[in-house]
Amino acid sequence: MSTIKDVANLAQVSIATVSRVLNNTGPVRSELEERVLDAVRKLSYQPNKMARSLRRSESLTIGVLIPDSRNPFFAELAKGIEDTCAAVGYTVVLCNTDEQTEKAIHYLNTLYQQRVAGLIVVSPGQIAAHLQRLLDRRFPLVIADRPLPLLETDSVVADNYSGACQAMQHLLGSEHRRIGLIVSDRYLETVRLRWAGVEDTLRMAGIALDNHLIYSKGDFLPQSGYAGAEMLLKQEHPPTAIFAFNDLMAYGVLHYAQTNGWQVPEGLAVIGFDDIMMSSYTNPSLSTVAQPKYELGQKAAEMLLRRFQQSNAPFQQIVLPTSLIVRASTSAAVKL
Known part of the structure; x- marks a missing residue:
């Protein structure tokens, strides 16, 4: 040795x-x-x-980086981490990076210097090189939500590819052929995988991808969903359905539709991705692809705690399944 x-x-x-x-x-x-x-x-x-x-002098403290504390998806994921860590005596320090590389690097360095026991990095952006430096030092590190394929470390993600396939198959099964897409930066692995699911599903259905039906300036927040809906629905031949790559952007689509005379789902079907808590309370309630948010956080914490005890164990890459949730925004409202 x-x-x-x-x-x-x-x-x-x-x-x-x-x-x-x-x-x-x-x-x-x-x-x-x-x-x-x-x-x-x-x-x-x-x-x-x-x-x-x-x-x-390592403390019983775990550092967690999330990209946007405004997004309920990350709040529920973080709760899964915190609950699991607290149950065995660890304290969680939560850092919000605002999707800013410099801020993420600052937090990584600060947490390491403060001698946290390990790190869980949720949806890492373009910081792979800095994470690799920590891994080279044998520092315990788990990636959650957005995979970084080039890093050899523990990771847990949802099946974004299958989730996007489920959303598109649902819309195609309802006879929609002009489907608008509201997407974000495709350098993100989650977006790339959802995009691949969209492309493959359309290809298998014999439908060509129409660039006029793509709004690529999404930022995962409602205002970009609103802007995307405006661009898509003002066209001479607008889509009959819109797939927003997360629920918050889908909320923006619903708001645009409601304030501009579009009937959902009769004139426009809308589907999102995530199934955050508010999605069942929108009007109409939002169809979406459910990610196991709490379980992602729970599993990430369990993997890090395991790494503390078994530092030489083989790395795990876990993919959790998604599920289609059909609500009123893509079908007639259910009468209770």
Whole structure:
């Protein structure tokens, strides 16, 4: 088994430098840091967990990064994390990144320097390189909601591809052929997978994708859903249905329809994605694809807690199923 001295010898640095890199306890030139991390990878070096805990004075605290605290989807996911961690004595520190890379990096560095026991990163943006640096230091880290395929770590996500297929099949099964799409940045893996589900479902139905029916400036908030509906429904040949890539944008679609004379679902069907709590209370109630939000958080926490106990266990990549929820926005209201 490799020792810290072996790492120092291979990297041609002092043992103190290796310790500073692995424990983030002092400044190290980037060139030396890369040599140390490269040596760690080549030697498959595993720091002594007990000794490292004593040196770093790790607390029973877990850091959690979420992209937007305004979105109820992330609130429910975070609750799953917090409930699971609290049950075994861990405190959760929640950090909202506002989808800003710089802010996310700042929180990652701060939480690491504050010696949290581990991190759960929900829907990471373009921070893969910074997460890899933490993983190179053998720091416990779990990815939730948006996968990062290039990172070798534990992750738990929903089946976004199948969920999008379910939404499109439902609309096609109701004889809709002109389906408007309100999407967001396709660099996000969740969006890319939903988009792939849309494309494959249309292809299997023999329907060509119409670029005039795509609004690609969505930001997962209602105002972009409203703007997307306005663009799509003012066309000479508007869609008969709209699939918004999350529920909040679908709310914006419903609001535009209600304030501009569109009858839902008689003149326009609307479906979202997430099934956040308010979706059953909109007027009309929103059809959507349900993600297991609480379970995503619960499973992420369980994976991190397992990693604390079994640091050398194989990484897990878990995909949880989605389910189609049909409500009044895509079908006649049910009479009770």
